[in-house]
Amino acid sequence: MKRISVLFLCLIVGIGSLFAAAQAEQATYPDQPIELVVPASAGGGSDIMARLIVDIIQKNNFSSQTIMVVNKPGGSSAAGHSYVNSKPNPNYTLFTANTAHVLSMNINKSKSPKGEFTMIANLAMDNVVFVTSADSPYKTFDDALAAIKANPKALTVGTADNLDKLCVVQINQEAGVDFNTVYFNSAGEISTALLGNHVEFGIFNPGECIGLVEGGKLRVLAAFSPTRLAAPFEAAPTFAELGYPGVEFQMSRSIMAGAGMSREAQLYWSDVMEKVCATDEWKQNYIEKDGLEDLFLNADDFTKFNTESERKIVEAAKSIGLL
Amino acid sequence: MNNFELLFQGFTVAFALPNLIAALLGGILGIVVGAMPGIGAVTGVSLLLPMTFKLNPTTGIIMLAGIYYGNMYGGAYSATLMNIPGDSPAVMTALDGYELTKQGKPGKSLFAGNVASFIGGSIGIIFLTIFGPLLAEVGLKFGPAEVAALIFLALTSIGWLLGDDPVKGLIASGIGVLLSTIGIDGASGLPRFSFGNMNLISGISFIPLVIGMFGFSQVMEMMQPGSSTHAEPAKRLTLRESFLDRSEMKRILMPSLRSALLGNFIGFLPGAGGTTGSFLAYVMEKKVGKNRAQMGKGAIEGVAASEAANNAAAVGAFVPLLSLGIPGSATTAVLLGGLMMWGLRPGPLLFESDPTFVWGLISSMYIGNLVCLVAGMAIIPFLMSFLRIPTKIMAPIIVIICIVGSYSVNNNMFDVWFMIFAGIGAFYLKRYAFPIPPVLLAFVLAPRFEISVRQALSISNGNAMVFLQKPIALGLLLFTFALLLAPVVMKIVAKIKKSYK
Numbered sequence: 001m002k003r004i005s006v007l008f009l010c011l012i013v014g015i016g017s018l019f020a021a022a023q024a025e026q027a028t029y030p031d032q033p034i035e036l037v038v039p040a041s042a043g044g045g046s047d048i049m050a051r052l053i054v055d056i057i058q059k060n061n062f063s064s065q066t067i068m069v070v071n072k073p074g075g076s077s078a079a080g081h082s083y084v085n086s087k088p089n090p091n092y093t094l095f096t097a098n099t100a101h102v103l104s105m106n107i108n109k110s111k112s113p114k115g116e117f118t119m120i121a122n123l124a125m126d127n128v129v130f131v132t133s134a135d136s137p138y139k140t141f142d143d144a145l146a147a148i149k150a151n152p153k154a155l156t157v158g159t160a161d162n163l164d165k166l167c168v169v170q171i172n173q174e175a176g177v178d179f180n181t182v183y184f185n186s187a188g189e190i191s192t193a194l195l196g197n198h199v200e201f202g203i204f205n206p207g208e209c210i211g212l213v214e215g216g217k218l219r220v221l222a223a224f225s226p227t228r229l230a231a232p233f234e235a236a237p238t239f240a241e242l243g244y245p246g247v248e249f250q251m252s253r254s255i256m257a258g259a260g261m262s263r264e265a266q267l268y269w270s271d272v273m274e275k276v277c278a279t280d281e282w283k284q285n286y287i288e289k290d291g292l293e294d295l296f297l298n299a300d301d302f303t304k305f306n307t308e309s310e311r312k313i314v315e316a317a318k319s320i321g322l323l
Numbered sequence: 324m325n326n327f328e329l330l331f332q333g334f335t336v337a338f339a340l341p342n343l344i345a346a347l348l349g350g351i352l353g354i355v356v357g358a359m360p361g362i363g364a365v366t367g368v369s370l371l372l373p374m375t376f377k378l379n380p381t382t383g384i385i386m387l388a389g390i391y392y393g394n395m396y397g398g399a400y401s402a403t404l405m406n407i408p409g410d411s412p413a414v415m416t417a418l419d420g421y422e423l424t425k426q427g428k429p430g431k432s433l434f435a436g437n438v439a440s441f442i443g444g445s446i447g448i449i450f451l452t453i454f455g456p457l458l459a460e461v462g463l464k465f466g467p468a469e470v471a472a473l474i475f476l477a478l479t480s481i482g483w484l485l486g487d488d489p490v491k492g493l494i495a496s497g498i499g500v501l502l503s504t505i506g507i508d509g510a511s512g513l514p515r516f517s518f519g520n521m522n523l524i525s526g527i528s529f530i531p532l533v534i535g536m537f538g539f540s541q542v543m544e545m546m547q548p549g550s551s552t553h554a555e556p557a558k559r560l561t562l563r564e565s566f567l568d569r570s571e572m573k574r575i576l577m578p579s580l581r582s583a584l585l586g587n588f589i590g591f592l593p594g595a596g597g598t599t600g601s602f603l604a605y606v607m608e609k610k611v612g613k614n615r616a617q618m619g620k621g622a623i624e625g626v627a628a629s630e631a632a633n634n635a636a637a638v639g640a641f642v643p644l645l646s647l648g649i650p651g652s653a654t655t656a657v658l659l660g661g662l663m664m665w666g667l668r669p670g671p672l673l674f675e676s677d678p679t680f681v682w683g684l685i686s687s688m689y690i691g692n693l694v695c696l697v698a699g700m701a702i703i704p705f706l707m708s709f710l711r712i713p714t715k716i717m718a719p720i721i722v723i724i725c726i727v728g729s730y731s732v733n734n735n736m737f738d739v740w741f742m743i744f745a746g747i748g749a750f751y752l753k754r755y756a757f758p759i760p761p762v763l764l765a766f767v768l769a770p771r772f773e774i775s776v777r778q779a780l781s782i783s784n785g786n787a788m789v790f791l792q793k794p795i796a797l798g799l800l801l802f803t804f805a806l807l808l809a810p811v812v813m814k815i816v817a818k819i820k821k822s823y824k
Contacts, residue, residue: 027588047656052660071656078507078524079524080525082525083525086525086737087735148711156781156782161714180782180784181783182778183778185774188649191647191649192643193467196462198467198468199466210670211648212647212670212671213669216671217671305437
C-alpha cells in the first residue's frame with residue numbers, strides 16, 4: 001500500500017511536469033497561459049466584460065492559450081495596476097481598463113515606473129446612469145434635487161471609482177447642491193446597499209444594473225449620455241434635457257497590458273480582440289444587452305485615442321480639485 | 324405552480340442520464356481540485372468552466388455545480404491530512420482535523436467532515452428551495468454598519484480561541500491585523516506600509532500566509548529531533564475503523580445542524596462569506612456544545628461545525644446570485660460569467676423567465692451534494708494511506724506542495740518567499756506558545772471590518788451614532804457586549820449566591 005501511494009504521488013508530479021514540458025515546446029507566441037487582470041472585484045462592469053471576452057475566446061479558439069481572469073480589487077484599480085507592474089515578463093499579462101481606471105492611474109500614480117502601459121484595443125463605449133431604488137420617494141431627478149437642497153449632505157451616492165465621483169462632483173457643481181459620496185469596491189456592492197436602503201443613490205453603467213432595472217428593483221433617474229439610452233433605460237432623461245448640459249460622460253472600455261510588451265504580442269492581442277468584437281455573442285450578449293455603443297479601435301488607433309481622452313479627463317479632474 | 328412542483332420538474336431534468344453523468348464527473352473533478360492546497364474553489368471553477376461550454380446550458384451548469392460542491396468537500400482533506408487548509412474556510416477544519424490525524428484517527432475526521440458537509444449543503448439547498456428570493460431580502464438588510472457590527476462580533480470571538488494565555492492570543496491577533504493593513508487602502512486608494520515595494524503594494528495574499536503558517540511550519544516541526552508530530556500508525560487503518568459509530572453520529576448531528584443554519588444565514592449576507600461562517604459556527608460550538616472542552620484537541624464536533632457551516636455558506640451565496648444577480652462570493656461571480664455566456668441574465672426575473680434552468684440547477688444541487696458524499700466516502704481509504712508514508716518522505720512532499728501551492732496563487736515568486744518567511748515566523752510563534760489561528764482569522768476579518776466601518780461613517784458624515792441607530796447593528800453590538808460581560812456577571816451572581824447561603 002505504501003508503494004502504491006508513493007507511485008501515485010510520482011504520477012501526480014509526472015503529470016504536472018508533462019504539462020510544463022508541453023508548454024515549453026511551443027515556440028510561437030503565446031507560449032504560456034495568459035492572465036487577464038480585472039482591477040475590480042467580481043461582478044462589476046469590468047469583471048462581466050472580462051469573463052465574456054475569455055469565454056468567447058475559448059469557445060471560438062481565438063487563442064491557443066488558456067486565459068485566466070484574475071480579480072485584484074482595491075484602491076480604485078491601483079491594486080490591479082501594481083499587480084500588473086509586479087510581473088517580470090509583460091508579455092503574458094493583460095488587463096481591462098476604462099476611463100475611470102485611466103483617471104485613477106493619474107490620481108494614485110499607479111502607472112508603471114517602467115513607462116506607459118501598452119495599449120491593446122478599445123472595445124466599446126459605455127454609458128453612465130444615476131439610479132435610485134424602486135421604493136425610494138425620489139420619482140424624478142428633480143425630487144432628488146429638492147431633497148438635497150433642503151438637507152445638504154444628508155443624501156448619499158454610492159460610487160465605485162473616481163470617475164463615478166467625478167460624475168457626482170459635476171452634478172454638485174452644475175446644480176449647486178451637495179451630495180455625499182461613499183466608496184464601494186464594486187457596482188455589485190452599490191446595488192446591494194441601494195436595495196437595502198443603506199444609500200439613497202448610486203452611479204452605475206447600464207450593464208451593471210440592467211437586470212435589476214428590468215426586474216423593477218431599481219429606477220434610473222437620469223443618464224449622463226448625450227442622447228437617451230435604449231430600453232429599458234429609455235424613460236430616463238439626459239442631464240442636458242434636465243437643464244444641465246455640462247453634465248455629460250461616456251467611458252471607454254478597453255484592454256491594456258503592462259509597460260514594455262513586445263510589438264508582436266501587442267498586435268497578436270489587438271487581432272484577437274478584433275475577432276472577439278466581431279462575434280455575434282459579443283454584439284448580442286454584451287453591446288446590445290448592456291446598453292453600450294460599438295467602437296473597436298486597434299492598438300495604434302487606440303493609443304492615439306487614449307492620449308487625447310486621458311488629457312481631457314485629467315483636465316476635468318484638475319478643474320474640480322480631484323488632482 | 325408552487326416551488327415544490329417546480330422542483331420536481333427540475334428533478335426530471337436533473338435525472339436525465341447526461342445530466343447525472345455531468346454531476347458525477349463534476350463532483351469528482353471538484354474534489355480532486357479542491358484537495359490541492361492553493362488552488363481553491365475560485366481557481367478550480369474558472370479552470371474547469373471552459374470545459375462545460377461544449378455542453379448544453381443546463382448540463383453545463385449542473386456540472387459546474389458539481390465542481391463547486393466537490394471543491395467544498397475537497398478543501399477539508401488537505402486540512403485534515405497535512406494541516407494545510409486548501410482555502411480560508413478550512414482553517415477551522417484544520418484545528419481539530421489535524422489533531423485527530425495526530426491521534427491516528429484521520430478517518431474519523433474525514434468521515435465526520437463528509438457527513439457534516441452533506442448536512443450543511445442539504446440545509447442550504449432546502450432553504451434555497453423554500454425561501455429563495457425571500458432570503459435575499461433579509462441579506463439586504465445588512466448594510467455597512469450591520470456588517471461592521473457582525474464582524475466586530477466575530478473579531479471579539481477570537482478570544483475563545485486564544486489558548487491558555489490570553490495576552491499571547493491578543494498579540495497573535497495583532498500580528499494578523501498588522502499584516503492585513505499592508506497594501507492599498509481600499510477607501511482612499513493610497514498605498515500603506517508598502518515601502519515602495521511593488522509586491523507589497525498589492526497586499527499579502529492569504530494562501531501563501533496560511534500555507535506557510537500551517538504547512539511549512541509543520542514540516543519544520545517534523546524535522547526537529549525527537550519530534551512526534553507526524554502520525555505514523557503502526558498498523559494499517561481499515562475503512563471500518565473510520566466509520567463513525569452510532570454514538571459518534573449522534574455527537575456530530577446537532578453541531579452540524581446548528582452550524583449549517585448559522586453558516587447558511589451568513590452565506591447570503593453581502594461580503595461576509597464562508598470564512599466568517601465557519602469561524603462563528605466553531606466559536607458557537609465551543610460555547611454551547613456538549614463536548615466543548617475537547618474542541619481544538621481533536622473533537623469530531625469541531626470538524627463537523629466548520630465543515631457544515633462552510634458548505635451551507637457556499638450554497639447561501641447562490642441566493643443573491645439567482646434572485647438578484649449579485650454574486651455573494653468570488654466563486655459565484657465566476658458562475659455568473661458562465662450564466663451570461665449562455666445568454667441567461669441573473670436578476671429578479673430569472674426565476675420567472677427561466678424556471679427550467681433555475682429549478683434544474685437547484686435540483687441538481689441535491690444530486691451534486693449526494694454524489695460528492697458518496698465520492699468523498701469512497702476516497703477515504705485511499706487518502707488514509709497517505710499517512711502511512713514515513714516522515715522522511717512525507718516532509719519533502721509537503722514542502723513541494725507548499726511551494727507549488729503558494730506560487731500558483733499569483734504565479735509570483737514573491738509569494739513563495741513570503742510563504743517560507745511566514746512558516747519560519749509561525750514556527751517560532753508556536754515554540755513560544757503563541758496560537759496561530761488568531762493570526763489568520765484577524766488577517767481575514769480586519770480588512771472587511773475596516774472598510775465597513777469607514778463606509779458606515781462616510782454615509783453618516785462621520786457620526787459614530789450610526790452603529791447605534793440601526794436596530795440590527797445595535798442588536799449585534801449588545802449581543803457582543805453581553806457575551807463579553809457574561810463571565811463577569813456569572814462570577815458576581817455566583818458570589819452573591821454563596822454569600823446568601
